[in-house]
Amino acid sequence: MPGKASLAIKQKALDNLIQAVDGAESVVFSNYQGLTVDQDTEMRKGMREAGVSYTVVKNTLALRAFDQMGITGLEEICKGPTAIAWSKEDVTLAPRLVKKYVDQFKKTEIKGGIVNNELSDLDTIQALANIPTLEVLYGQLVSRLIFPVTSLAMTLGALAKKGEEAGIEQVADLVEAKTEEAPATEDAPAADQAETPADPEVTE
Numbered sequence: 001m002p003g004k005a006s007l008a009i010k011q012k013a014l015d016n017l018i019q020a021v022d023g024a025e026s027v028v029f030s031n032y033q034g035l036t037v038d039q040d041t042e043m044r045k046g047m048r049e050a051g052v053s054y055t056v057v058k059n060t061l062a063l064r065a066f067d068q069m070g071i072t073g074l075e076e077i078c079k080g081p082t083a084i085a086w087s088k089e090d091v092t093l094a095p096r097l098v099k100k101y102v103d104q105f106k107k108t109e110i111k112g113g114i115v116n117n118e119l120s121d122l123d124t125i126q127a128l129a130n131i132p133t134l135e136v137l138y139g140q141l142v143s144r145l146i147f148p149v150t151s152l153a154m155t156l157g158a159l160a161k162k163g164e165e166a167g168i169e170q171v172a173d174l175v176e177a178k179t180e181e182a183p184a185t186e187d188a189p190a191a192d193q194a195e196t197p198a199d200p201e202v203t204e
Contacts, residue, residue, distance in 0.1 A: 020055075058082075098129070
């Protein structure tokens with residue numbers, strides 16, 4: 001039977017885990033087995049610098065902690081070696097970072113996760129992992145916004161170059177010259193000039 005000291009240590013570990021993950025936007029469970037020491041060190045450093053917390057947990061401790069937080073159904077996820085990563089700032093951050101190292105090292109795997117205090121399936125975690133960062137999204141938005149301006153600038157630049165080659169200084173003159181070069185089209189006959197049918201022959 002565990003002594004009081006052992007129970008106190010376990011209770012402290014439980015309380016620390018609950019306090020650490022409480023309020024997390026997302027939690028990702030992964031299997032860390034197969035990582036080398038260098039790979040584990042690199043991954044931990046990268047996550048820490050990105051603002052993601054990461055730790056290896058005992059399955060029984062994780063089950064008790066999340067059960068006390070009202071999150072159940074983790075029995076299948078918490079089998080075998082288990083590590084958890086979480087972020088309190090961005091719901092996509094932990095999934096994206098875990099996936100990054102899963103793809104990089106080819107030795108770990110995502111087992112599941114929790115999003116907004118609800119158990120989420122693997123497809124949801126993978127979908128969150130594939131969402132670009134805010135910086136990338138902002139960059140894509142800016143590119144789309146400035147594309148028309150860039151296109152106009154390129155068109156004006158091409159016109160200016162053609163004008164310079166033709167010895168034309170004013171853009172209006174260049175446009176007029178282009179208009180004059182356009183092939184003329186035959187005018188349709190005017191209504192009053194259109195051929196009218198002959199009057200029918202009147203017979204007495």
